[in-house]
Amino acid sequence: VWRWNRPIIGTDSDGTPHLRLEQRVMASGPSIVDVVANTMFSTGATLALARAERAVEESMTFTDCRNNFYAAARGGLDAKLRWTGREVTVRSLLLDELLPAAANALAAAGIAASDIDRCIHGILGERVRSGRNGSAWQRAFVATHGADFENLTLTYIDNQATGAPVHEWVV
Structure with a gap:
């Protein structure tokens, strides 16, 4: 659990305790449309991974998961990850697997094709x-x-x- 995902212990109106995970991906986008896109991806990827034939945690060690986290934080889209037994870059994993899987899961959940x-x-x-996310834009600026x-x-x-997503921003 990282700071953007945190466990919350609460109680229902009848006093029954429950545990839920709060996903805080919304704060990670530089514009409103980026936040909406991030949220759709997070939701779609979660649905896709939850419905996968084989749970991803059965295909990866905790060590690989931890190393992937830090590699992605340091290397961004070009970081090399160990994913289900093979080495891939974040960029290729997103483009070839995770974005399409998220799109399919969102479609199956009834989200409009135009929004996807x-x-x-x-x-x-x-x-x-393009490689242009909020961090890349700030570094280029x-x-x-x-x-x-x-x-x-400013x-x-x-x-x-402007309402434009960050990959369209001029430095």
Whole structure:
């Protein structure tokens, strides 16, 4: 469990205790449409993995899972992961397996094809292909304009106001 996923212990109205997992992926997108796309992917991928013939945790060791987490945090889309017995990059895993699986699971759950196309194939697919996520945009901004974080923040706000996803933002 990482800070974006946390266990919550609560009680029902009749006092019955329950445990739920709070998924906090919403804070990870630089614009509203990025947040919606991230949420759709998280939901679709969760549904797909839950319905898989073989549970992913049966195909991976905890060590691989932990190493993948840190490799992805350090290396982003080009990080090499150990996934179900083979080595793949985050980029290829997303484009070839996880985004299509999430799209199929969302369709099976009754989500409109136009929403899936826009969020999964469009926003996320293009973000992965271009390599331009929020972190990459910030690094490119600093490389171009220097460490002017006030200007970075103002430009970020201006870009958010356009409604465009981060992979379309100009540095």
